Amino acid sequence: MSSLLQHVNLTEFVDVVRQLGQDPYRQLRQAGISPTALVDPEMRVPAKSVMQLLEDSAQLAGLEDIGLRVAEARQLTTLGPLWVVMREGATLRNALVAMARYLHLLxxxxxxxxxxVGDSAVVRLELLVSVEGSMRQSTEFVICLWFRLFKLLAGTTWRPHSVCFTHAAPASLATHRRLFGVPVRFRQDFDGILLSAKDLDVAGGASDAALGRHAREYLDTKLAQSDYTMPDKVRKLVFALLPTGECGAEQVARQLGIDRKTMHRHLASYGQNYLSVVDAVRVELVTRYLKHNERPLSDVAILMGFSSPSAFSRWFSTRFGCSVSAWRRQQPVPESTR
Incomplete structure (x- = not known):
C-alpha cells in the first residue's frame, strides 16, 4: 500500500526553487507529481514522490539545505483542523498527543x-517509507516544521536542548544555526528534538474551545473512515518499538487495544503475520542504519530489536546472502563523506 500525503501544499517548494533559478514544474513532472497538487488541497500524492522531489532538487541545486528552506517558508496554518486541535490543548504535551493521533490523516x-526518560523528553520522527539514496531533505523538512510548530505553541522563549539527526553534518551549518538557534547534533541514533520533560507541560496560548471541539469531532470522523489496515497499524508500531527492545507481538497488540490472537487473525486476513511485518520493517531500516561505516554493529543490533550482534548478523546473512561488511563494500560512498 502506497503511503499518501494530503494537503501536500507544494507552493513553498515552487517559490524556493524559483528563487534558486530552477524550473520547479519540470522537477514536479520528473517526480511524477501533477501540478494540480498546487491548487487542489484534497489531492493525495504518494509520499515517496514528494520525498524524492526534495532529494533530487537539492542535488540539482548543489545545496544541502533545500528541506530547511522549504520548511521555513511553509505557512503553519495549512495544517487546517489539526492545527486548531493542537492549539486547543492546554499544554505542549496535549498538542503533541493530538498531533500523533491525527497525523496519519495528513x-x-x-x-x-x-x-x-528522567528529566528529558524526546519527540522522535520515524519515516515509514524510504527512497533511494539520502533522505536528508525529507527528514530536515519535517523536523524544522515541527520545531516551528512547537515554538509557536510553547512560546518564542522555548528552547529545547538540541535537534538530532541520524545523517552526517552538511558542509555548512549556517542555515541550521539560524533556524534552530540550539545545538544541532548529527550521526545520532534518532531524528527528533530533545527537550526538558517539564516543557511538555508548559501552558499554551488561549484558543477557541468550541472551534477546537468541532475540529476534533471532524478529525475523529475522518479517523473512523480511514482505510488504515491492520498491517499498516502493526507496521507503524514496529517502526516505533523496535529500538526500545519491547516489540513483541504481545506489546504491539496491547498498544492497539486488542489481544494477540485478534491481531494475528486480522493480519492473517491480509495474508501476513506478525513476524513477516517485523522482517519487512527490518529490511527497510537496515540500509538506513548501515549507511555510515562507523556505526557499531552492536548499536545496529539494538536499534533493530535483536538480542545481540551475532543474532543480527545471522539474520542479515540469511536475508541478504552476504555479511554486513561485504554488503557495505558494495555500497556507493555517501556524498557527504566524499
Whole structure:
C-alpha cells in the first residue's frame, strides 16, 4: 500500500526553487507529481514522490539545505483542523498527543513518538517509507516544521536542548544555526528534538474551545473512515518499538487495544503475520542504519530489536546472502563523506 500525503501544499517548494533559478514544474513532472497538487488541497500524492522531489532538487541545486528552506517558508496554518486541535490543548504535551493521533490523516509516511526518560523528553520522527539514496531533505523538512510548530505553541522563549539527526553534518551549518538557534547534533541514533520533560507541560496560548471541539469531532470522523489496515497499524508500531527492545507481538497488540490472537487473525486476513511485518520493517531500516561505516554493529543490533550482534548478523546473512561488511563494500560512498 502506497503511503499518501494530503494537503501536500507544494507552493513553498515552487517559490524556493524559483528563487534558486530552477524550473520547479519540470522537477514536479520528473517526480511524477501533477501540478494540480498546487491548487487542489484534497489531492493525495504518494509520499515517496514528494520525498524524492526534495532529494533530487537539492542535488540539482548543489545545496544541502533545500528541506530547511522549504520548511521555513511553509505557512503553519495549512495544517487546517489539526492545527486548531493542537492549539486547543492546554499544554505542549496535549498538542503533541493530538498531533500523533491525527497525523496519519495528513501524512501516512510519518510517525511521531514522545518518549520521556528522567528529566528529558524526546519527540522522535520515524519515516515509514524510504527512497533511494539520502533522505536528508525529507527528514530536515519535517523536523524544522515541527520545531516551528512547537515554538509557536510553547512560546518564542522555548528552547529545547538540541535537534538530532541520524545523517552526517552538511558542509555548512549556517542555515541550521539560524533556524534552530540550539545545538544541532548529527550521526545520532534518532531524528527528533530533545527537550526538558517539564516543557511538555508548559501552558499554551488561549484558543477557541468550541472551534477546537468541532475540529476534533471532524478529525475523529475522518479517523473512523480511514482505510488504515491492520498491517499498516502493526507496521507503524514496529517502526516505533523496535529500538526500545519491547516489540513483541504481545506489546504491539496491547498498544492497539486488542489481544494477540485478534491481531494475528486480522493480519492473517491480509495474508501476513506478525513476524513477516517485523522482517519487512527490518529490511527497510537496515540500509538506513548501515549507511555510515562507523556505526557499531552492536548499536545496529539494538536499534533493530535483536538480542545481540551475532543474532543480527545471522539474520542479515540469511536475508541478504552476504555479511554486513561485504554488503557495505558494495555500497556507493555517501556524498557527504566524499
Amino acid at each position: 501524512n501516512e509516511a510519518l510517525d511521531l513518538r514522545i518518549e520521556e
